[in-house]
Amino acid sequence: MTADPPLVLDIDGTLTRPEGWGIDPRVFDPIREWDAPVVIATGKAFPYPVALCHFAGVPELVVAENGGVVYTGDDVFFTADREAAQAVAEEYRAAGYDLGWGREDTVNRWRETEIAVNLEQPVEPLREIAAEYGLEVIDTGYAYHVKDADPNKGEGVEVIAEHVGFDLAEAVAVGDSINDVSTFQVAGRSFAVANADEAAKQAADEVLEDVHADGTLSVLERVQGTREDV
Ligand SMILES: O=C(O)COP(=O)(O)O
Numbered sequence: 001m002t003a004d005p006p007l008v009l010d011i012d013g014t015l016t017r018p019e020g021w022g023i024d025p026r027v028f029d030p031i032r033e034w035d036a037p038v039v040i041a042t043g044k045a046f047p048y049p050v051a052l053c054h055f056a057g058v059p060e061l062v063v064a065e066n067g068g069v070v071y072t073g074d075d076v077f078f079t080a081d082r083e084a085a086q087a088v089a090e091e092y093r094a095a096g097y098d099l100g101w102g103r104e105d106t107v108n109r110w111r112e113t114e115i116a117v118n119l120e121q122p123v124e125p126l127r128e129i130a131a132e133y134g135l136e137v138i139d140t141g142y143a144y145h146v147k148d149a150d151p152n153k154g155e156g157v158e159v160i161a162e163h164v165g166f167d168l169a170e171a172v173a174v175g176d177s178i179n180d181v182s183t184f185q186v187a188g189r190s191f192a193v194a195n196a197d198e199a200a201k202q203a204a205d206e207v208l209e210d211v212h213a214d215g216t217l218s219v220l221e222r223v224q225g226t227r228e229d230v
Protein backbone atom coordinates (compact mmCIF):
# COMPACT_ATOMS: atom_id res chain seq x y z
CA MET A 1 0.00 0.00 0.00
CA THR A 2 1.06 3.56 -0.59
CA ALA A 3 -0.30 6.85 0.67
CA ASP A 4 0.56 10.52 0.51
CA PRO A 5 3.48 11.75 2.62
CA PRO A 6 2.80 14.39 5.29
CA LEU A 7 3.41 17.90 3.94
CA VAL A 8 5.00 20.97 5.49
CA LEU A 9 4.26 24.06 3.43
CA ASP A 10 5.45 27.63 3.71
CA ILE A 11 3.07 30.37 2.50
CA ASP A 12 4.78 33.45 1.00
CA GLY A 13 7.00 32.60 -1.93
CA THR A 14 5.77 28.99 -1.90
CA LEU A 15 1.97 28.93 -2.26
CA THR A 16 1.94 32.29 -4.00
CA ARG A 17 1.08 33.04 -7.61
CA PRO A 18 4.06 32.97 -9.95
CA GLU A 19 4.10 36.79 -9.98
CA GLY A 20 4.86 36.66 -6.25
CA TRP A 21 1.74 37.88 -4.43
CA GLY A 22 -1.51 36.30 -3.35
CA ILE A 23 -2.24 32.60 -2.80
CA ASP A 24 -2.44 30.73 -6.09
CA PRO A 25 -5.96 29.27 -6.17
CA ARG A 26 -4.66 26.08 -7.78
CA VAL A 27 -3.15 24.98 -4.45
CA PHE A 28 -6.46 24.72 -2.60
CA ASP A 29 -7.76 21.46 -4.08
CA PRO A 30 -4.56 19.43 -3.73
CA ILE A 31 -4.18 20.62 -0.12
CA ARG A 32 -7.78 19.76 0.72
CA GLU A 33 -7.60 16.37 -0.96
CA TRP A 34 -4.18 15.45 0.47
CA ASP A 35 -4.39 12.09 2.20
CA ALA A 36 -2.02 12.92 5.09
CA PRO A 37 -1.46 15.78 7.55
CA VAL A 38 -0.64 19.17 6.00
CA VAL A 39 1.26 21.56 8.27
CA ILE A 40 1.38 25.24 7.34
CA ALA A 41 4.66 26.72 8.65
CA THR A 42 4.93 30.45 8.12
CA GLY A 43 6.43 33.70 9.34
CA LYS A 44 3.00 35.29 9.19
CA ALA A 45 0.97 36.06 12.33
CA PHE A 46 -1.13 33.23 13.77
CA PRO A 47 -4.53 34.19 12.28
CA TYR A 48 -3.23 34.02 8.72
CA PRO A 49 -2.31 30.32 8.52
CA VAL A 50 -5.36 29.44 10.64
CA ALA A 51 -7.51 31.25 8.08
CA LEU A 52 -5.71 29.51 5.23
CA CYS A 53 -6.46 26.09 6.76
CA HIS A 54 -10.03 27.15 7.41
CA PHE A 55 -10.64 28.30 3.85
CA ALA A 56 -8.79 25.32 2.38
CA GLY A 57 -10.98 23.04 4.49
CA VAL A 58 -8.18 21.19 6.29
CA PRO A 59 -7.39 20.73 10.01
CA GLU A 60 -5.50 23.63 11.58
CA LEU A 61 -1.92 22.41 11.97
CA VAL A 62 0.04 25.61 12.15
CA VAL A 63 3.48 26.98 12.90
CA ALA A 64 3.22 30.79 12.84
CA GLU A 65 5.61 33.70 13.46
CA ASN A 66 8.65 31.65 12.42
CA GLY A 67 8.08 29.16 15.23
CA GLY A 68 6.96 31.63 17.89
CA VAL A 69 3.44 30.17 17.85
CA VAL A 70 2.66 26.47 17.38
CA TYR A 71 -0.85 25.03 17.11
CA THR A 72 -1.26 21.26 17.15
CA GLY A 73 -5.00 21.40 16.56
CA ASP A 74 -5.52 20.88 20.30
CA ASP A 75 -3.01 23.12 22.06
CA VAL A 76 -1.31 26.42 21.32
CA PHE A 77 2.32 26.83 22.39
CA PHE A 78 4.18 30.13 22.54
CA THR A 79 7.95 29.79 22.36
CA ALA A 80 8.76 33.50 22.68
CA ASP A 81 7.04 36.69 23.74
CA ARG A 82 6.60 39.99 21.98
CA GLU A 83 8.00 42.25 24.70
CA ALA A 84 11.60 42.66 23.49
CA ALA A 85 10.57 42.89 19.82
CA GLN A 86 7.97 45.50 20.77
CA ALA A 87 10.65 47.53 22.57
CA VAL A 88 12.78 47.36 19.41
CA ALA A 89 9.83 48.60 17.35
CA GLU A 90 9.27 51.49 19.73
CA GLU A 91 12.91 52.52 19.67
CA TYR A 92 12.95 52.27 15.87
CA ARG A 93 9.90 54.56 15.73
CA ALA A 94 11.40 56.96 18.26
CA ALA A 95 14.44 57.23 15.97
CA GLY A 96 12.08 58.50 13.25
CA TYR A 97 11.42 55.28 11.34
CA ASP A 98 8.15 53.50 10.67
CA LEU A 99 7.21 49.81 10.54
CA GLY A 100 5.67 50.58 7.15
CA TRP A 101 2.26 48.92 7.36
CA GLY A 102 -0.02 51.94 7.84
CA ARG A 103 -1.83 53.22 10.89
CA GLU A 104 -3.77 50.09 11.84
CA ASP A 105 -0.93 47.70 10.96
CA THR A 106 -2.77 44.42 10.40
CA VAL A 107 0.60 42.72 9.86
CA ASN A 108 1.54 43.09 13.54
CA ARG A 109 -1.88 43.58 15.13
CA TRP A 110 -2.30 39.93 16.13
CA ARG A 111 1.42 39.08 16.23
CA GLU A 112 2.30 37.63 19.62
CA THR A 113 6.01 36.76 19.65
CA GLU A 114 7.84 39.01 17.17
CA ILE A 115 7.48 42.13 15.03
CA ALA A 116 7.55 42.40 11.24
CA VAL A 117 8.82 45.45 9.37
CA ASN A 118 8.11 46.39 5.76
CA LEU A 119 11.03 45.71 3.40
CA GLU A 120 10.90 49.31 2.21
CA GLN A 121 12.06 50.55 5.62
CA PRO A 122 15.77 51.00 6.48
CA VAL A 123 17.12 47.75 7.90
CA GLU A 124 20.48 48.84 9.31
CA PRO A 125 19.09 50.89 12.23
CA LEU A 126 16.62 48.07 12.85
CA ARG A 127 19.46 45.54 13.07
CA GLU A 128 21.42 47.80 15.42
CA ILE A 129 18.50 48.29 17.80
CA ALA A 130 17.54 44.59 17.67
CA ALA A 131 21.12 43.62 18.55
CA GLU A 132 20.91 45.82 21.67
CA TYR A 133 17.99 43.67 22.78
CA GLY A 134 19.67 40.38 21.83
CA LEU A 135 17.25 39.80 18.95
CA GLU A 136 17.92 38.92 15.32
CA VAL A 137 16.46 40.39 12.14
CA ILE A 138 15.73 37.97 9.30
CA ASP A 139 14.70 38.89 5.76
CA THR A 140 12.17 36.44 4.30
CA GLY A 141 11.84 38.34 1.03
CA TYR A 142 8.40 39.47 2.24
CA ALA A 143 9.29 41.26 5.50
CA TYR A 144 12.01 41.85 8.04
CA HIS A 145 11.24 39.90 11.20
CA VAL A 146 12.58 41.09 14.56
CA LYS A 147 12.68 37.90 16.59
CA ASP A 148 14.24 35.82 19.28
CA ALA A 149 16.94 33.71 17.62
CA ASP A 150 15.79 30.51 19.33
CA PRO A 151 12.30 29.65 18.07
CA ASN A 152 12.22 28.29 14.55
CA LYS A 153 9.72 26.64 12.24
CA GLY A 154 11.46 23.25 12.39
CA GLU A 155 11.01 22.81 16.12
CA GLY A 156 7.37 23.82 15.80
CA VAL A 157 6.87 21.23 13.07
CA GLU A 158 8.41 18.60 15.37
CA VAL A 159 5.92 19.46 18.12
CA ILE A 160 3.02 19.06 15.69
CA ALA A 161 4.33 15.79 14.22
CA GLU A 162 4.68 14.30 17.66
CA HIS A 163 1.20 15.41 18.70
CA VAL A 164 -0.53 14.29 15.50
CA GLY A 165 1.55 11.13 15.34
CA PHE A 166 3.30 11.20 11.99
CA ASP A 167 6.90 10.48 11.14
CA LEU A 168 8.79 13.56 9.97
CA ALA A 169 11.23 11.31 8.13
CA GLU A 170 8.30 10.62 5.75
CA ALA A 171 7.40 14.30 5.38
CA VAL A 172 7.94 16.52 2.35
CA ALA A 173 8.68 20.21 2.95
CA VAL A 174 8.52 23.05 0.43
CA GLY A 175 9.76 26.58 1.10
CA ASP A 176 11.49 29.63 -0.30
CA SER A 177 13.55 31.44 2.31
CA ILE A 178 15.89 31.47 5.27
CA ASN A 179 13.01 30.86 7.65
CA ASP A 180 12.43 27.47 5.98
CA VAL A 181 15.95 26.15 6.60
CA SER A 182 15.00 24.66 9.98
CA THR A 183 11.96 22.98 8.38
CA PHE A 184 14.16 21.49 5.68
CA GLN A 185 16.42 20.10 8.41
CA VAL A 186 13.63 18.16 10.13
CA ALA A 187 11.64 16.94 7.10
CA GLY A 188 12.68 13.77 5.28
CA ARG A 189 12.59 15.44 1.86
CA SER A 190 12.93 19.16 1.21
CA PHE A 191 12.37 21.29 -1.86
CA ALA A 192 13.19 24.94 -2.50
CA VAL A 193 11.13 26.69 -5.18
CA ALA A 194 13.18 28.36 -7.95
CA ASN A 195 12.58 31.83 -6.46
CA ALA A 196 14.09 30.75 -3.12
CA ASP A 197 16.91 32.67 -1.46
CA GLU A 198 20.41 31.23 -1.22
CA ALA A 199 19.95 29.94 2.34
CA ALA A 200 16.88 27.90 1.37
CA LYS A 201 18.48 26.63 -1.83
CA GLN A 202 21.57 25.48 0.07
CA ALA A 203 19.52 23.71 2.74
CA ALA A 204 17.06 21.96 0.40
CA ASP A 205 17.57 18.45 -0.95
CA GLU A 206 16.46 19.78 -4.32
CA VAL A 207 15.95 23.16 -5.97
CA LEU A 208 12.90 23.14 -8.23
CA GLU A 209 12.80 24.46 -11.78
CA ASP A 210 9.57 26.36 -11.27
CA VAL A 211 8.77 29.37 -9.11
CA HIS A 212 6.19 29.85 -6.36
CA ALA A 213 3.06 27.66 -6.62
CA ASP A 214 4.22 26.25 -9.96
CA GLY A 215 7.19 24.72 -8.14
CA THR A 216 5.11 23.55 -5.19
CA LEU A 217 2.43 22.00 -7.40
CA SER A 218 5.13 20.12 -9.30
CA VAL A 219 6.32 18.60 -6.00
CA LEU A 220 2.80 17.66 -4.94
CA GLU A 221 2.23 15.84 -8.23
CA ARG A 222 5.54 14.08 -7.88
CA VAL A 223 5.23 12.89 -4.27
CA GLN A 224 1.53 12.09 -4.17
CA GLY A 225 1.07 8.43 -3.30
CA THR A 226 4.76 7.81 -2.68
CA ARG A 227 4.65 6.93 1.03
CA GLU A 228 5.26 3.21 1.22
CA ASP A 229 5.04 2.35 4.90
CA VAL A 230 1.27 1.97 5.12
O1 LIG B 1 5.86 36.47 6.81
C1 LIG B 1 6.81 36.45 6.01
O2 LIG B 1 7.64 37.37 5.91
C2 LIG B 1 7.01 35.27 5.16
O3 LIG B 1 5.98 34.33 5.34
P1 LIG B 1 6.26 32.81 4.96
O4 LIG B 1 7.09 32.24 6.06
O5 LIG B 1 4.90 32.20 4.86
O6 LIG B 1 6.98 32.81 3.65
Ligand SMILES: [Mg+2]
Pocket residue numbers: 010011012013014140175176177
Ligand atom coordinates in the same frame (compact mmCIF):
# COMPACT_ATOMS: atom_id res chain seq x y z
MG1 LIG C 1 8.23 31.98 2.43
